[in-house]
Amino acid sequence: MFQVRIHGRGGQGVVSAAEMLSVAAFDEGRFAQAFPSFGSERMGAPVMAFCRIDTREIRSREPVMQPDALIIQDPTLLHQVDLFSGLAAGGFILINSRRSAEELGIAELAHGIGHDHLCTVPASDLALKHTGRSMPNAALLGGFAAITGQLHLDSVTKAIREKFPGKVGEANVAAAEAAYEHVMKERQSPAPHA
Amino acid sequence: MLKQTEGSHAIAEAVALCRPEVICAYPITPQTHIVEGLGEMVKDGSLTGCEFINVESEFAALSVAIGSSAAGARSYTATASQGILFMAEAVYNAAGLGLPIVMTIGNRAIGAPINIWNDHSDSMSMRDAGWIQLYAENNQEAADLHIQAFRLAEELSCPVMVCVDGFILTHAYERVDIPTQAQVDEYLPPFEPVQQLDCDDPVSIGAMVGPEAFFEVRYLQHYKQQRALELIPHFAEEFKNLFGRESGGLVRPYQCDDAETIVVALGSVNGTIKDVVDEMRAAGHRIGVLTLCSFRPFPLTAVRTALIKAKRVVVLEKSLAVGIGGVVSDGVRKALSGVVLRGYTVIAGLGGRAITGKSLRALFEKAERDELEMLSFLDLNWDVVERELERGRQQRRSGPTAENILRDLGPAGARIG
Numbered sequence: 112m113f114q115v116r117i118h119g120r121g122g123q124g125v126v127s128a129a130e131m132l133s134v135a136a137f138d139e140g141r142f143a144q145a146f147p148s149f150g151s152e153r154m155g156a157p158v159m160a161f162c163r164i165d166t167r168e169i170r171s172r173e174p175v176m177q178p179d180a181l182i183i184q185d186p187t188l189l190h191q192v193d194l195f196s197g198l199a200a201g202g203f204i205l206i207n208s209r210r211s212a213e214e215l216g217i218a219e220l221a222h223g224i225g226h227d228h229l230c231t232v233p234a235s236d237l238a239l240k241h242t243g244r245s246m247p248n249a250a251l252l253g254g255f256a257a258i259t260g261q262l263h264l265d266s267v268t269k270a271i272r273e274k275f276p277g278k279v280g281e282a283n284v285a286a287a288e289a290a291y292e293h294v295m296k297e298r299q300s301p302a303p304h305a
Numbered sequence: 306m307l308k309q310t311e312g313s314h315a316i317a318e319a320v321a322l323c324r325p326e327v328i329c330a331y332p333i334t335p336q337t338h339i340v341e342g343l344g345e346m347v348k349d350g351s352l353t354g355c356e357f358i359n360v361e362s363e364f365a366a367l368s369v370a371i372g373s374s375a376a377g378a379r380s381y382t383a384t385a386s387q388g389i390l391f392m393a394e395a396v397y398n399a400a401g402l403g404l405p406i407v408m409t410i411g412n413r414a415i416g417a418p419i420n421i422w423n424d425h426s427d428s429m430s431m432r433d434a435g436w437i438q439l440y441a442e443n444n445q446e447a448a449d450l451h452i453q454a455f456r457l458a459e460e461l462s463c464p465v466m467v468c469v470d471g472f473i474l475t476h477a478y479e480r481v482d483i484p485t486q487a488q489v490d491e492y493l494p495p496f497e498p499v500q501q502l503d504c505d506d507p508v509s510i511g512a513m514v515g516p517e518a519f520f521e522v523r524y525l526q527h528y529k530q531q532r533a534l535e536l537i538p539h540f541a542e543e544f545k546n547l548f549g550r551e552s553g554g555l556v557r558p559y560q561c562d563d564a565e566t567i568v569v570a571l572g573s574v575n576g577t578i579k580d581v582v583d584e585m586r587a588a589g590h591r592i593g594v595l596t597l598c599s600f601r602p603f604p605l606t607a608v609r610t611a612l613i614k615a616k617r618v619v620v621l622e623k624s625l626a627v628g629i630g631g632v633v634s635d636g637v638r639k640a641l642s643g644v645v646l647r648g649y650t651v652i653a654g655l656g657g658r659a660i661t662g663k664s665l666r667a668l669f670e671k672a673e674r675d676e677l678e679m680l681s682f683l684d685l686n687w688d689v690v691e692r693e694l695e696r697g698r699q700q701r702r703s704g705p706t707a708e709n710i711l712r713d714l715g716p717a718g719a720r721i722g
Contacts (some may be wrong), residue, residue: 126476130311133478137309137325146477170443170474173661191716 112165114175119184122154124248129160135262136164144169205254206249207234227298237289242282247255253287257294307482311446312474315481317342319448321352322489323380323455327373329358331366333388334421335471338409362700363388374404375510377501383409388428400435405458413471414656418707422657423471427622429632435526437465438601440571444481449552462499463529470573530602555604557596558611564593565616571597581665608640617647619672623654630680653683
């Protein structure tokens with residue numbers, strides 16, 4: 112089983128992101144479960160959503176306490192919420208930010224999980240460029256496919272098109288593809304303090 | 306068709322396949338997506354022959370359903386939490402009049418304190434109103450139970466609630482096989498009312514009944530539910546033959562055959578429990594779980610048969626009958642009348658408190674050692690409780706409890722789980 116926890120703020124499409132991940136996994140013939148952990152549903156309040164992916168039926172309904180991957184949609188949560196709680200050994204962290212992990216002050220995390228398991232991607236910028244809005248969720252899913260290798264980019268873009276039909280979907284797919292490329296490049300670059 | 310979809314949407318599709326003729330709706334979290342989905346289907350023409358009526362309250366929603374059902378229309382509504390309380394009078398009326406309405410409950414806590422999250426307090430508050438109550442374990446079953454519910458309701462002329470855990474199921478995306486219209490048409494015949502407001506053959510429905518007849522009318526509601534004990538497994542069997550999967554029924558035992566410890570629960574928590582049972586079985590523990598799908602009627606015989614060989618029974622409940630403890634455990638104890646075994650009641654998950662596999666494992670192992678109290682509260686934060694009690698001991702005007710506790714806890718958004 113591969114478990115994902117997505118952190119963001121109300122209005123950033125955190126719940127939709129988890130749903131799209133589950134659709135992409137389903138399209139690849141796997142079992143998937145996505146569900147939200149609603150706070151008080153206010154714009155800007157910290158929000159979490161979860162996705163589990165497995166090759167067999169998923170029965171557990173507990174929140175994802177030990178994620179294999181974390182997607183941080185809003186880096187301002189880094190010092191407010193215990194985001195990395197329970198992260199599995201060898202887990203992945205993908206953060207929506209223009210800054211590097213070093214600049215965000217979390218580079219030491221990379222020592223625990225490996226340089227190529229911790230990436231930042233300017234998902235809001237990419238979303239703004241391609242969609243005209245700074246909603247980072249779809250772009251981050253492209254980044255997720257790149258960093259974890261759990262899903263094909265094609266399945267992710269198919270799920271995005273299903274969620275957002277028409278022009279909006281195509282623009283979000285472009286943002287996801289750009290984020291995918293960004294993360295692939297970042298993973299191939301040498302570790303900063305290697 | 307197999308698809309990855311939201312629980313609420315799967316339910317809306319299943320209800321639409323039942324060819325409802327009147328849907329009346331008032332929004333309340335967490336059931337809103339269901340009636341929104343149905344509203345969209347009526348508007349875009351994919352659900353025909355159905356009138357979608359926006360009403361001004363939950364009381365009106367069920368009152369309209371009562372009217373339309375009495376007029377001979379297949380009628381559906383959905384609600385949750387304070388919504389079911391607001392329609393309480395109509396809930397009893399629908400059952401008393403014997404109208405086969407189907408209503409989804411997106412299970413949610415009841416205030417105060419106000420809380421939008423899942424537990425079973427809402428449907429439990431109406432457990433004796435005369436409605437049949439079926440609880441879904443996952444979204445496939447949630448969809449399937451609605452199809453069975455219309456069949457059952459109309460066969461008996463008795464309303465049915467399908468109880469679906471709010472957020473945990475209603476807002477969860479998972480794979481659901483949505484049946485075809487032809488399959489549902491084969492399973493569910495057109496609505497043939499046993500009573501109908503008909504201008505060509507006038508009757509009145511809803512007579513004033515004195516001491517000479519009230520008792521008998523009320524007894525006949527009980528009689529219907531006793532008949533449901535036979536019909537529910539029968540319709541589940543027919544469903545299995547036609548749709549190729551098991552859904553519904555009275556109870557579902559899992560790993561119970563040689564179990565010394567059997568857990569009993571309603572709804573989606575059974576999935577988490579089954580994972581823990583598998584884990585414990587692998588470590589040599591003789592444990593199983595009995596999923597109760599039908600809570601009203603309460604399947605006394607089926608529960609007795611499933612539990613009679615166990616050494617101990619742990620009833621895990623998502624509602625608290627304040628002043629006594631469990632609701633489901635009362636029925637389980639009645640089912641086990643005369644049987645000597647250890648019985649434990651565990652209250653869990655109130656107001657959306659996460660029920661984790663880790664906590665369940667520790668709980669079940671404690672039960673195996675017979676170290677559980679008769680009544681216990683899973684993952685209750687005793688420090689917080691004690692601090693609030695101490696405040697009350699220190700000063701008379703200690704202030705409102707919920708606010709005091711929130712202040713003690715700090716920002717909720719900073720926690721996980």
